Amino acid sequence: MDDNKKKTLVENTLFLVMILCCGIWIKNTYYLQIMTFIGINTLLALGLNMLMGYAGQVSLGHAAFYGIGAYTTAILSGTYGMSPWIALVCAVACAVFIALVVGLPTLKLSGYYLGMGTLGFGMIVNILFREWSTVTGGSSGFVGIPMLTAGSISFMSGRNYFFLVWMVVLVAIIFCRRILSSRMGRALRSIHDGENASLAVGVNTHFLKLQIFMFSAALGAIAGFLYAHFVMFISPESFGFMVSVKMVTMVVIGGMASVWGALLGASVLTLLPEVLHGFAEYEMIIFGMILMLVMIFMPQGLTRGLLDIYLHSRKKRG
């Protein structure tokens, strides 16, 4: 018990030190930018991981919540000149409410109904971004999203934004781990291990799945908010079906039911396109190949797979 707490504290501290080191030592703005995107994607993967890895539900339209977060803040702060921080609250509230409405009927059904429901939902939302051009700017995108400031700190500089995003990631990771070690998290993990038994011991599985769906939508909206104020220009393509698929890929590659897996998956899928620049058109093929290979050789995901290889090699040596 106490060992666990200590371990968590050590891991979180290490993570914080790593963030600080990266932020201070990396001078290259391009690298900082990539790292910032990794942070944003980690948030997305974290939320989806809670839903997929623990509640056992796949959302194929999670980019919609990402988009709702981005467009809500863009419209409120860009068009109406509202403070971005108030817009953030609205964005999260909006995403959570929509998740409630979408999740309420679909999560009651068993199997992959949430997957189907969210697939359609994601497409509808994307069409809305594209066609409601008077408000969203349509397919040419939304320009004029203000930059973030907090008091005298401006997040204009890449370094400050990097710190902002990764602090949010740290907080999100702490939240997720706290949830997982709590009564709610235990119930969630019990659904993962055996839904029938979970139901029979008195867990209200529908409500719990709905709650975690709303939580993952909230994380998605926060990621959308950070994305919108970072690039200051958003267009519907950034929140389309392929983005939803990419999010699912991050979770699967990183390792389901693992908080650090979300980080690893997000890093791999953000860095790969950059590394494989020459293959730009074949990006999706390579993603597919990687997904296949990881699934064949490391069905538990990269985190578990690499850990197993490490433990195995140590055993051999020892």
Place this chain on the structure above:
Amino acid sequence: MMTDFAIPPARKNDEPAHASSFGNDNSRAMLEVCSLTKRFGGVTAQDNISFAIEPGIVCGLIGPNGAGKTTLFNMITGIYKPDSGQVIFNGRPTRKMAVYQLVKAGIARTFQHVELFGSMTLLENVLVGMHVRTRSGFWGAVTRMPWVMKEERQAREKALALLDFTGLSDYAHRPAGDLPVGRQKMAEIARALASDPRLLLLDEPAAGLNAVETDALGRLIQKVKKKGITMMLVEHDMSLAMGISDKLIVLDRGRKLAEGTPREIQNNQAVMEAYLGQG
């Protein structure tokens, strides 16, 4: 008043409930099953079953395979809804209650095939069993308010005490899936007890246990009974069922064949026929 629900007319072979030393009209039954019927397609899994269980007793549910014992458990726990008839628990009809509400009202169960949460530790399994008796939720988890931590501490203490009660303390921090089968069966009982049930349904608790483990199980059931928890158990091990039950209900092909004390059942002609074939 629940005593108004007349027990439907006894079938020809039935021993009237009054014949047993338990069912006198003044005692308020903990569980009443009233003309319960359940069909799956053309198969009638439960045909007009009625009985009552008095508080504090151990009631054995026996019958050949396919007699409908597990179906009956699934209806009492709210997993299946009956086609007709009803289940009354502590004077309340349970038809409209969801499974988790029934657990909260005091019905807990174990499974025929062990269904522990394999990747979680035994302690965590018992803590999940306590789900309906604890209340911290999302915000509690995130903020870790003092009352949440206090609840967590108390829950852990109670879970450890339960593991001690069931003799599983040594396994508390092991993943439940790694336990030997005999221990897993006991662990399911510990998890079910964690919800502070008033009625505990045990579905073949002795299946897969060796003689020593069956013995330990019998003792555990006696200990649980001493705590005042009413139990119903499906059991194929006749010596165990006869030994610990105060009352037996015999099912055969979805019908109630007989009801009475173990001694009465042993001498019941209809039961003999069902078990040994039409002689």
